[in-house]
Every structure is written in C-alpha cells, then in structure tokens.
Amino acid sequence: MGCGKVCGNAGHLTPRVTQSAQARPLPIISMIRADAALNPAYFYYQLTSADVQQHIREMASTTTNISNVSTSKLAELDVTVAPRTEQDRIVAEIEKQLTRLDDAVAALIHVA
Numbered sequence: 001m002g003c004g005k006v007c008g009n010a011g012h013l014t015p016r017v018t019q020s021a022q023a024r025p026l027p028i029i030s031m032i033r034a035d036a037a038l039n040p041a042y043f044y045y046q047l048t049s050a051d052v053q054q055h056i057r058e059m060a061s062t063t064t065n066i067s068n069v070s071t072s073k074l075a076e077l078d079v080t081v082a083p084r085t086e087q088d089r090i091v092a093e094i095e096k097q098l099t100r101l102d103d104a105v106a107a108l109i110h111v112a
Helices: 041-045 052-057 071-075 084-111
Strands: 015-018 029-032 061-063 066-068
Touching: 015 041, 041 052, 052 071
Parallel strands: none
Antiparallel strands: 015 029, 061 066
C-alpha cells in the first residue's frame, strides 16, 4: 500500500478527508498532517517500513482486490516517535545511506 509522504501519530492526527464533486465516484483520500514536533521525512520512513506496512495491511478491509484503511483505523496506528533531534539524525543517516546506494548503482551502470 502506498501512503505517500504523510506523517503523524495517534496523538497528533488531523484527518483531512476530501472527495471529488464529479459525477462519477472517485476514491476518498485521507491525509495526516504533522505538527511542528514531527519530522515529515521521519514519519514517511516509519510509515513505509516493512513492519508498519504489514500492520496497515492487517487493519485494512479488502474487497475485490482493493484494500481500504479508514481514517479512524489509521488514527489508531502506533508508531515509534523519537525526540525531534533524534528524528532529524535518523533522517540524515537514512538519506546519507540512500545517496551512497544511488551512487553505487550509478557506478555499476556506468561500468556495464
């Protein structure tokens, strides 16, 4: 399930639900906004981690191969929230390692 770059936790959720007014039904999308104490990139990495993704799949209802997670269920999602300085350090380290990986892949493509 792709959540995109959304962030928040059960204590800091502000669900914003929007639905198109067009004649044909479109999906409803919930967005979780982070308060200033949360680093959005940190929560993106949290939400896209294998453990959290598995938990989201388990709370989803599925019909005809389409999974849905209600805003209320998403608000109940527990994720680890480190202090802001630690969030920033974790994000910097993840992005450093991803940059190294990108550079290595580019070097391999150049050699091939």
